[in-house]
Structure formats: C-alpha cells, structure tokens
Amino acid sequence: MQVTGKVVVVTGGANGIGKALCEAFHRAGAAKVVVADLDSAAARAVAAAVDGAAFQCDVAQEKHILHVIEETERQFGPIALFCSNAGIGGGFDPLSVNAGGSSDEPFARSWAIHVMAHIYAARHLIPRMKARGGGYFLNTISAAGLLSQVGSPAYSTTKHAAVGFAENLAISHKADGIKVSILCPQGVDTNMLRAIPKGPQSGDGDLTPEQVAQDALAGLAQETFLILPHPQVLGYMRRKTENYDRWIAGMAKIQAKMREDYGK
Numbered sequence: 588m589q590v591t592g593k594v595v596v597v598t599g600g601a602n603g604i605g606k607a608l609c610e611a612f613h614r615a616g617a618a619k620v621v622v623a624d625l626d627s628a629a630a631r632a633v634a635a636a637v638d639g640a641a642f643q644c645d646v647a648q649e650k651h652i653l654h655v656i657e658e659t660e661r662q663f664g665p666i667a668l669f670c671s672n673a674g675i676g677g678g679f680d681p682l683s684v685n686a687g688g689s690s691d692e693p694f695a696r697s698w699a700i701h702v703m704a705h706i707y708a709a710r711h712l713i714p715r716m717k718a719r720g721g722g723y724f725l726n727t728i729s730a731a732g733l734l735s736q737v738g739s740p741a742y743s744t745t746k747h748a749a750v751g752f753a754e755n756l757a758i759s760h761k762a763d764g765i766k767v768s769i770l771c772p773q774g775v776d777t778n779m780l781r782a783i784p785k786g787p788q789s790g791d792g793d794l795t796p797e798q799v800a801q802d803a804l805a806g807l808a809q810e811t812f813l814i815l816p817h818p819q820v821l822g823y824m825r826r827k828t829e830n831y832d833r834w835i836a837g838m839a840k841i842q843a844k845m846r847e848d849y850g851k
Contacts, residue, residue: 588681588723588766588807594663596655597648598704599673601629603777604727604770606795608670611804619663623655624673629774646673647699652707656715658736661846665719665846668710668807670728671705678741681849686740693741701728701745705752713760721764722772725803726753728815730773730820737842772799772816792817 595617599605601624603610608631609620624630627643634641635837642658644651652680659666688694716722732746750769756843757768774793799816806814815821827834 588668588810590668590804590807593619593664593667594619594621595621595660595668596659596666597672598622598623598652598655598708598844599642599727600624600670601626601633602841604772604775604799605670605672606633606771606798607800608672608803609633609637609639611797612798613639615804618828619659620807621655621659621663646671646704646707647696649703649710649846650702656708656711665713665715666722667709668723668725669812670725670727671708672725673700673704674727674729676739677744681738681845683738683740684844686848688740694744696743697741698748701742702748702752705749705756708750711757713763713765714730716730716759716765717763721766723768723807724753724756725768725770726809727770728753730771730815730817730823732763732769733820735773736836753812766810766848768803768810768812768814770799770806770814770816771820772802773820775799775816775845789818819840 590612595612597605597608599622600622605624609622612620620637620640622630622634622639623644625643625645627641630641640663642655644655647654654667675697678697681731692738709724726749728749729746731743735767736743753767753769772794773791776793776795778839793818802816803814
C-alpha cells in the first residue's frame with residue numbers, strides 16, 4: 588500500500604510512535620492525516636504541523652472511535668488506512684509478587700485500549716471498506732504480543748490478544764480486499780518506555796519513533812502482516828517455538844534478575 592493521496596487516521600497520534608507515523612504519512616503524500624488522541628492540544632499541534640485534522644478521542648470508548656470515523660469520512664473522504672496505535676504501559680511490577688495482580692483495573696484498562704479499541708475500529712470500518720472494495724488496518728501492538736513482557740501480565744496478556752484479533756481480522760476479510768499489518772517493536776524511545784521500570788524491553792537496541800515509522804511505511808508498501816522494526820525478534824520467536832520450556836526458563840532468569848535489582 589502507498590499512502591499517497593489517501594486519507595489516514597492515527598490513534599494515539601499526538602506523541603511517540605503515533606506522532607512519527609503522522610509525520611511520515613504526511614511526507615509520503617497522504618491526502619489527509621487525522622490525528623486522534625486523548626490529549627486534544629497535542630493532537631492539534633501535530634495536525635497543524637502535517638496539514639492534518641485533530642480529534643479528541645479516548646479509544647477505550649466505542650462512541651469516540653465511531654465519531655472519528657464518521658467525521659473523518661464526512662469531511663475528508665473514505666479512510667484508506669486506519670492505524671490503531673494508542674497504547675498504555677500501566678500495570679508494571681518488576682517484582683511480580685502475584686501475576687494475578689491485586690485488582691482488575693490494570694487488566695481492564697489495558698484490555699479496553701489494547702484490544703477493544705482495535706475491535707471497535709474494525710466493527711465500524713469493515714462494512715464501509717467492504718462496500719468500497721477494500722481498506723487497510725495497521726495495528727501497533729508490540730513484540731510483547733509475540734514473546735512476553737516480564738513484569739507486566741496485563742500488558743503481555745492484552746498484547747497477545749491484540750495479535751490474535753489482528754490475525755482473525757486478516758483471515759476473515761482477505762477475500763474482501765481488506766489488508767492488515769501489525770507493528771511489533773521492542774523498546775522505542777518514547778514517554779511510555781521512560782515511564783516504566785527498566786527491563787528486557789530496554790537495552791536491546793532501543794529505536795527512535797521515527798525509525799519505527801519508516802519501518803511501518805516499508806511494511807505497508809510490501810503489505811507484510813508482521814512488521815518487526817527489531818529484526819532480532821524473529822530469532823526470539825523461533826527460539827520460543829522451538830523449545831517452549833527452555834524459553835520459559837530463560838525468561839524466568841530475567842525475572843529473577845529484575846527481582847534482585849529492584850528488591851535491593
């Protein structure tokens with residue numbers, strides 16, 4: 588897919604990977620880049636810089652996503668590419684005292700943003716895309732959805748679920764001309780990464796958001812389902828599936844080291 592002349596929506600577009608995606612799509616000649624974010628002021632600033640449009644949007648609320656879709660198509664035309672990019676990094680506990688946590692809140696909030704937001708976008712765009720013969724979803728997930736995230740069961744669980752939904756979205760609607768890519772980086776130098784405890788997501792070649800956005804553009808051009816800005820993730824995936832028990836043992840060693848470091 589080439590974004591030139593296309594209408595593109597990016598959720599979580601006010602900063603980090605989302606902001607870099609908006610800038611990259613603008614440089615690539617998108618007809619209109621729509622920046623959707625909870626932070627309306629920052630969304631407007633990004634939109635102004637890319638000659639785009641901004642909407643305040645809490646992706647955990649279906650009505651907000653529907654509003655963005657309806658208003659974008661009313662004002663600018665059919666959405667060719669919807670980037671479900673918004674995410675949070677809450678629920679990290681380096682000590683992992685109890686993987687089940689102490690309350691539902693981290694799981695519920697992560698589920699709403701990392702899973703249901705993708706579902707809401709598909710729910711309201713699939714009928715429109717089918718009627719016009721196709722469309723594209725780019726879902727920013729994480730290498731944690733393919734591997735795991737030591738210290739955050741909520742993050743790992745919901746990112747795995749996001750991969751599962753994206754797979755089903757691609758399978759169910761391939762015949763409709765609807766394409767799907769998932770963007771799965773490891774550490775990216777964003778506010779979210781800086782706000783969470785250091786762990787295996789850090790120090791394995793942290794990338795800039797701009798580099799991740801360029802990798803996303805390249806993956807879209809090739810219409811690749813799995814976009815891996817950190818190529819080493821493919822090797823980790825292979826080792827995981829080759830010997831799951833060995834992989835679990837290795838991850839448990841990382842967990843033990845985190846407990847040691849943060850328990851001092």
